[in-house]
Amino acid sequence: xxxxxxVRLLLMGAAPIVLTACESEEPxxxxxxxxxxxxxxxxxxxxxxxAFNHAKSEHERVAPRYTSQKDCETDFGASGCQTxxxxxxxxxxxxxxxxxxxYYAGRPNYYQSQPLYYSNVGWSGGGGGYLNSGGQQVxxxxxxxxxxxxxxxxxxxxxxxxxSGFGSSASARGxxxxxxxxxxxx
Amino acid sequence: MKRIAIDERPDWRDSAAELGxxxxxxxxxxxxxxxxxxxxxxxxxxxxxxxxxxxxHQMAMSLVGEVVESQELMEKLAIPxxxxxxxxxxxxxxxxHLYGRMDLxxxxxxxxxxxxxxxxxxxxxxxxxxxxxxxxxxxKQSGAIPDGADQYNQIQDLxxxxxxxxxxxxxxxxxxxxxxxxxxxxxxxxYLRDCAEQAGISTNTIAIEDIGLSADGRYTDLxxxxxxxxxxxxxxxxxxxxxxxxxxxxxxxxLIEPPWxxxxxxxxxxxxxWERHRGHPNLLEAHFxxxxxxxxxxxWVRKPLFxxxxxxxxLKLADGSMHESPGPYDDAPWIRQAxxxxxxxxxxxxxxxSWVVADRPAGIGIREDASLITRDTSRFLPHxxx
Numbered sequence: 001x002x003x004x005x006x007v008r009l010l011l012m013g014a015a016p017i018v019l020t021a022c023e024s025e026e027p028x029x030x031x032x033x034x035x036x037x038x039x040x041x042x043x044x045x046x047x048x049x050x051a052f053n054h055a056k057s058e059h060e061r062v063a064p065r066y067t068s069q070k071d072c073e074t075d076f077g078a079s080g081c082q083t084x085x086x087x088x089x090x091x092x093x094x095x096x097x098x099x100x101x102x103y104y105a106g107r108p109n110y111y112q113s114q115p116l117y118y119s120n121v122g123w124s125g126g127g128g129g130y131l132n133s134g135g136q137q138v139x140x141x142x143x144x145x146x147x148x149x150x151x152x153x154x155x156x157x158x159x160x161x162x163x164s165g166f167g168s169s170a171s172a173r174g175x176x177x178x179x180x181x182x183x184x185x186x
Numbered sequence: 187m188k189r190i191a192i193d194e195r196p197d198w199r200d201s202a203a204e205l206g207x208x209x210x211x212x213x214x215x216x217x218x219x220x221x222x223x224x225x226x227x228x229x230x231x232x233x234x235x236x237x238x239x240x241x242x243h244q245m246a247m248s249l250v251g252e253v254v255e256s257q258e259l260m261e262k263l264a265i266p267x268x269x270x271x272x273x274x275x276x277x278x279x280x281x282x283h284l285y286g287r288m289d290l291x292x293x294x295x296x297x298x299x300x301x302x303x304x305x306x307x308x309x310x311x312x313x314x315x316x317x318x319x320x321x322x323x324x325x326k327q328s329g330a331i332p333d334g335a336d337q338y339n340q341i342q343d344l345x346x347x348x349x350x351x352x353x354x355x356x357x358x359x360x361x362x363x364x365x366x367x368x369x370x371x372x373x374x375x376x377y378l379r380d381c382a383e384q385a386g387i388s389t390n391t392i393a394i395e396d397i398g399l400s401a402d403g404r405y406t407d408l409x410x411x412x413x414x415x416x417x418x419x420x421x422x423x424x425x426x427x428x429x430x431x432x433x434x435x436x437x438x439x440x441l442i443e444p445p446w447x448x449x450x451x452x453x454x455x456x457x458x459x460w461e462r463h464r465g466h467p468n469l470l471e472a473h474f475x476x477x478x479x480x481x482x483x484x485x486w487v488r489k490p491l492f493x494x495x496x497x498x499x500x501l502k503l504a505d506g507s508m509h510e511s512p513g514p515y516d517d518a519p520w521i522r523q524a525x526x527x528x529x530x531x532x533x534x535x536x537x538x539x540s541w542v543v544a545d546r547p548a549g550i551g552i553r554e555d556a557s558l559i560t561r562d563t564s565r566f567l568p569h570x571x572x
Binding site: 001002003004005007008009010011012065134135136159160161162163164165166167168169170183184185186 | 205206228231287304306307308309315316319320322336337338339340341342343358359364365366368370371374376377379380383384388393394395396397398399400401406409410419420421424425427428429430431451494495549562571
């Protein structure tokens with residue numbers, strides 16, 4: 001057969017199925033709080049505190065944001081959300097449910113922590129588990145686990161100074177051959 | 187290779203709506219056209235299209251390796267100096283590419299001839315990879331097409347596989363971007379994004395016009411998150427020329443298609459391929475214009491280095507008649523290519539778009555136009571192997 005054995009659409013249309021890419025995995029530890037971290041006996045009290053504080057300080061900045069409480073609670077459960085107001089009006093973010101410590105391969109003494117959120121709907125295959133701020137699945141339960149490297153790379157933010165610096169060629173060249181909505185493809 | 191008339195599926199527009207195909211009719215004119223299909227033999231597909239596609243692709247890839255090492259060749263291709271080192275580095279680091287389409291003139295006999303490479307922003311992907319597959323499946327079920335019919339179309343399988351292969355080295359999420367108001371481009375990135383999600387890659391979308399630039403020279407989305415990786419259905423040479431372009435080499439962004447694709451989306455690749463493989467059965471003679479050629483001689487075609495959708499092409503037939511397509515790409519150097527007629531079927535000129543995914547030949551899609559120059563007014567027709 002010289003054609004695809006199956007064709008599928010996840011977002012555009014029909015049947016949901018996911019082939020998982022074989023991404024390299026990294027060890028990660030999940031803790032609900034400092035006490036659980038200390039109890040694991042892998043880190044000192046100070047290290048557990050520092051990691052928790054870092055995740056907590058990132059939390060409001062990186063948590064997924066919603067403009068409606070209902071949407072937030074759909075993803076993170078009733079009373080699973082809090083409000084923030086960072087100048088863009090009231091927004092809703094999930095409560096920080098745990099924090100994750102990832103150890104970078106090749107840098108054994110270096111770890112970074114990030115906040116995690118508990119969702120009952122963000123998991124393929126049903127059931128609940130911990131997601132990172134980008135909505136990626138990290139682990140079902142706290143404790144030691146392995147995750148795709150990308151799940152431990154928290155998204156970075158930067159102060160945007162300017163927009164609309166791309167797209168001008170398309171509009172400049174868009175005046176030919178039939179109205180708006182000119183394709184830039186070929 | 188035959189063109190065979192067939193009834194449309196009565197409900198295909200509903201099916202298109204269900205399957206996310208929103209640009210099957212463009213400006214009131216049909217684009218997806220299933221009132222006929224093309225039938226090939228397996229030998230025609232394998233010997234005349236698939237194998238030459240693999241060979242032409244390898245020739246194109248070795249050309250990139252040569253061009254990135256040569257300031258002179260970069261100059262010939264009018265690649266801006268500020269981006270040359272960055273382009274060369276992207277090749278040396280083997281930044282992965284995803285896909286490309288070569289347009290071939292083929293009439294069922296003799297060698298297919300390469301018209302051009304669309305290796306940076308190819309469209310007509312969803313309709314080739316997905317919708318024509320569905321068409322065949324349903325036509326076979328209804329008995330309108332014999333049960334043994336097949337199609338040269340592994341495009342989706344290979345796309346998902348290619349995304350899976352590049353996933354480990356790709357910073358995520360991968361943003362998919364195109365100009366906001368093009369239904370066709372938005373449909374194409376929606377499909378590619380779907381394939382990426384099927385391979386387990388976390389994705390996002392942003393309009394090209396909405397991309398921001400931070401104080402420290404990184405590209406951001408509308409929530410100020412840094413865009414770590416960007417699939418852009420937007421020409422590299424446009425990005426280079428625009429206000430945010432100069433930040434590209436130091437921004438740390440990973441682009442798909444990668445910067446080195448600017449060498450192959452450039453029509454200057456055609457004369458360079460000819461110089462290196464003079465007389466190759468699948469190549470048409472081609473030269474850079476130097477300015478002393480005079481007027482276009484009969485039997486030649488003139489194309490700008492940078493052009494999309496068949497714009498700004500001039501061709502002069504052997505009888506001296508001149509055919510021209512209008513367009514905005516009249517500001518770059520030009521190449522000349524020997525004229526080779528597109529085959530005509532029932533009054534329609536058909537061009538074969540042969541897909542390459544990662545580095546493998548993947549399938550074809552056929553577009554027909556009423557004129558000798560295939561433009562954005564063309565129609566897409568399905569095909570089968572009988």
